[in-house]
Amino acid sequence: MPDTPQKPPGAPPTEDMRALVRSHGLGAWEQSELAIREALSQHLTVAFLGSASSGKDSAIRTLFGVDFGDISPIPGSTVRMRVAPLDPEGQVLLVNAPGFGDIRPEVDDLGRRALDTLDIVVYVVNAEGGATIDEKRDLDLVRTRGRPVLVCINKIDLIRPHEREEFVAATLRQLGVDPKDAAVCAFDPLPQLSEEPIGVADVIGWIHHHLHASGKELLFAKHLRNKAAACEPIIKVAARHASVAGAVPIPGADLAGVTALQVKLIRDIAEVFDVPVDRDVALFIIGEVLSGSMRGFVRWGVSALKAAGWIPGGQIAEAAILGLSAMVAGGTTFGVGRAAVHFFQSDRKLDGDALRAVFDAAAWDYKRRRDDRDPTGNGQT
Numbered sequence: 192m193p194d195t196p197q198k199p200p201g202a203p204p205t206e207d208m209r210a211l212v213r214s215h216g217l218g219a220w221e222q223s224e225l226a227i228r229e230a231l232s233q234h235l236t237v238a239f240l241g242s243a244s245s246g247k248d249s250a251i252r253t254l255f256g257v258d259f260g261d262i263s264p265i266p267g268s269t270v271r272m273r274v275a276p277l278d279p280e281g282q283v284l285l286v287n288a289p290g291f292g293d294i295r296p297e298v299d300d301l302g303r304r305a306l307d308t309l310d311i312v313v314y315v316v317n318a319e320g321g322a323t324i325d326e327k328r329d330l331d332l333v334r335t336r337g338r339p340v341l342v343c344i345n346k347i348d349l350i351r352p353h354e355r356e357e358f359v360a361a362t363l364r365q366l367g368v369d370p371k372d373a374a375v376c377a378f379d380p381l382p383q384l385s386e387e388p389i390g391v392a393d394v395i396g397w398i399h400h401h402l403h404a405s406g407k408e409l410l411f412a413k414h415l416r417n418k419a420a421a422c423e424p425i426i427k428v429a430a431r432h433a434s435v436a437g438a439v440p441i442p443g444a445d446l447a448g449v450t451a452l453q454v455k456l457i458r459d460i461a462e463v464f465d466v467p468v469d470r471d472v473a474l475f476i477i478g479e480v481l482s483g484s485m486r487g488f489v490r491w492g493v494s495a496l497k498a499a500g501w502i503p504g505g506q507i508a509e510a511a512i513l514g515l516s517a518m519v520a521g522g523t524t525f526g527v528g529r530a531a532v533h534f535f536q537s538d539r540k541l542d543g544d545a546l547r548a549v550f551d552a553a554a555w556d557y558k559r560r561r562d563d564r565d566p567t568g569n570g571q572t
């Protein structure tokens with residue numbers, strides 16, 4: 192028996208909460224080990240194609256933080272189609288070429304293998320001047336390979352803000368591209384027009400989404416320059432999975448399923464930051480944020496669930512409770528992810544209070560966005 196049986200559910204002492212997380216998180220730690228090792232043993236090839244000066248090198252520099260010209264190309268590269276590894280083992284290859292048009296006959300062995308194993312194509316179009324017939328023809332050829340192709344309308348900073356929407360729509364129509372497979376970008380904007388690159392998060396999100404099926408998204412995220420941006424889609428996916436896990440990750444409820452997802456999420460994030468993480472660190476983060484159950488998001492979750500008729504440990508069958516538990520599970524997982532990002536960004540110097548503050552802000556943010564999408568509040572989106 193726990194030594195505090197009289198405590199109302201939803202408000203166990205902080206120490207109990209930490210112990211609870213610990214007991215659920217230990218097994219999850221072992222399970223996630225294998226999954227991560229497998230994800231990181233994959234191979235990934237991303238091609239950046241597009242006509243002269245469209246911004247291929249700028250895209251590579253902004254996304255991966257490397258100067259493509261400084262990486263030694265692998266044998267099989269040609270003057271026009273260069274293939275270079277992002278890591279010493281050559282697990283992640285980048286292809287940098289104008290297009291596929293007349294290239295195939297020129298490349299041999301490894302270069303051809305790079306083309307054959309392509310995972311993702313990023314086709315960069317220069318917004319200045321709009322799309323050309325040649326680009327349309329080349330893009331059509333690229334698409335015949337059956338790989339996911341993202342079209343980036345780059346240098347959007349050079350188009351006047353009020354003309355952008357119409358310009359983008361017209362360009363995509365000309366190219367025959369579905370807007371969901373396009374991103375509006377400025378990989379290297381003129382400083383006077385935009386201080387930051389534009390559209391990078393969209394590009395990362397799209398690629399992450401399309402690599403998810405093959406399990407290569409962690410390898411991709413690990414090589415990105417902007418670590419927080421790299422983690423964002425990972426956090427969103429984990430929150431979505433948690434929200435459908437049908438478990439309530441709060442004191443007095445069934446932590447197990449959601450804790451396992453959160454432990455894995457923290458490990459993934461640590462991998463992206465390339466920092467060692469051990470079990471205790473992961474459980475520390477989860478334990479600290481959830482032990483803030485006397486206030487904030489977790490407190491809201493407990494009260495809302497109880498008001499809807501939820502009994503801790505009971506079956507979740509009613510739609511209202513199901514919707515709320517999905518919100519709580521998704522929100523806490525989203526919050527745990529953001530807290531972990533800040534934790535690793537701060538070089539592991541965040542204490543419990545700081546972690547809880549980040550957690551809470553993110554969890555409310557998640558709830559607000561869900562509420563906007565689902566004004567009925569019953570989670571049936």
Ligand SMILES: Nc1nc2c(ncn2[C@@H]2O[C@H](COP(=O)(O)OP(=O)(O)OP(=O)(O)O)[C@@H](O)[C@H]2O)c(=O)[nH]1
Binds near residue numbers: 377
């Ligand atoms: N204004 C603006 N200029 C950009 C942007 N992206 C790239 N450029 C500029 O466009 C020029 C060409 O960019 P690169 O990244 O070298 O293009 P590329 O496709 O690799 O060019 P090639 O290898 O010569 O075909 C450079 O001067 C960049 O600074 C952008 O988003 N906005």
Ligand SMILES: [Mg+2]
Binds near residue numbers: 247248
């Ligand atoms: Mg170039």
